[in-house]
Amino acid sequence: MGRARGLSVRLKLTLSYAGFLLVPVFLLLAAAWLFLLRQFPLDKLIPAPADFWRSLDPHNFGPLAFGSSAILVMAFLLVFGLVGGWILAGRMLAPLARITAATRTAAEGSLSHRIEMEGRRDEFRELADSFDAMLARLEAHDAEQQRFAANASHELRTPLAITQTLLDVARNDPTRDGGELDERLRAVNGRAIELTEALLLLSRADQRSFVRECVDLSLLAEEATETLLPLAEKRGVAVETSGVSAFTSGSHPLLLQLTMNLLQNAIVHNLPESGTAQITTAVEPESVVLTVENTGARLSPQIVTTLTEPFQRGTERVRGGHAGVGLGLAIVKSIVRAHDGTLSLSPREDGGLTVTVRMPVVQRSV
Template identity: 65%
Template structure:
């Protein structure tokens, strides 16, 4: 899939730049033999070849130990020699029997090969049936091939795992589309109500209506930009470079310091140099979202956000911890879902659009990292992002 550019008008039409023939669902091919027929012919051919070689070996053995002719002396007193052509007689006897054996081998090879090929290809038939169901939209079906581990069962298990991931991805996309439609519909509906009220009441203060429309329009723009950023991060189109997470943490805290001071939240940053490989812009967005989340989800006053970076043997860790309302583990596990909002926001003017942690999760996975959310016993949440210190094999320089 091609990466969406920053100024792309839409991130929901990934096929618009594809060639017309790239949308074909099937390929027209000339008719040919089935795999089962090919395997049957292969079995029969191999059996026939083995039979011919065996009969040739027998014939060579006979030629080696049987003389061409034999002299026979009768029991009479006349000494008369009779010569019998043994090899020619043996050939007349051996040839039809060898042909009969080859015919029997051909019949056995075709019939037995057909049965054996059917048994061997039965797992592929089940996988093909599951593929057809998936093509028709039934992603809940699984192959579940029984038996011990072999190549076919590995293929079936990999196909089942792919179907499970695809089903979860489709369900997530459908849920995201539903939530996005709901989130976008709310400001649009309010805007329509304001415009209808202003039209019906010409004496209403126009400045107030404009201010409220400006707030709603800003929220809709923020939501749209967040969804575009989330879409780009999901495509994993990254230009990887060496990045120091500690510098990004300092930049994010400096940018959000006025917001923290406005709401009485203290920001504390500490840690060591934490080099990793990834997109500097996306990792800065990740860090900014975490710090912003810590400020927004905090106590009404005298709250604190701790931003820490640390280095491990094969990874770097960015940890953002904040005070706030107590959260249950069940609620914390849902905060990375799109449009999920926790309790304890100190103000509504910076409440965000409900995609902050969803974007963090997507960016983390795009960088082959792990995201962990742990509620603090005293209230608030502790969020850690662990990223590898080395680039993935596909981006290493040779």
């Protein structure tokens, strides 16, 4: 919506400085007239234009000289206030001009620019530092989104390319077994559907488009364990569930998905045999804690820091065709962030991974 352009802040400050400078002088002159010159009428104090300079003659000092001197002082202070106020306002608003220029640069798409204002910490310095921090977060988020878009395009293109290849081979080879083709197409199509559903879930978590309710993480842990028990038995992984009731506020389906993803990762990325996965819940003074720990291959800290990135599967942990779509921990990270929680991953000394989720604690309503 267009708006008419008003006075600049610098001009407003200039007029304000001049006004504040003239007001006390005017009050002082009024007090002098009230207590010293009240017996003289105003026409004896305000000289006519023709008598203005003659009234300033020291030999003719009188009421007219007082009035002429007062007018000169007021005029001098007005000019001094306007000029000095303009210069002072310009110096005071110079940091704001740098912030405005940086804002325009960012609006044009350049997020790498920083104000980096020097000097002691004041309101303008705090505003500039906050703006720089915001630009840094936006730049990091923009880079993350670009990597995500590129990776998502690659991941979605892969099953489509495989499908196209299978169809081309089948068309050029009429004797090819249709049952085998049908099975492979179903597998590729299932992978594409799984990836699409994961992307939709990730978007839903990022947008926080869910209804909050009181959720007990210990019940989610038990439900996830019961659901994934067949997978754990198939892979020879023993799952242990323990802990206390831990109530938080959030979306039951999303928090269940979080728990399922963590436990499934712990089962899939484990030892070839006789592995273990532990899922526990605990309550701290201001948060509830969900911890999932599993045995497995040794992980370097560098690999652990990348596991929550979309499509970063951690190839050292993948085996047996259970790589998934590479969004499990990315979805967990988004769900945790949407619930105002924190997520931390750390490698175990003996191999495997420990994932800790902390979320705000709530009191269960009676």
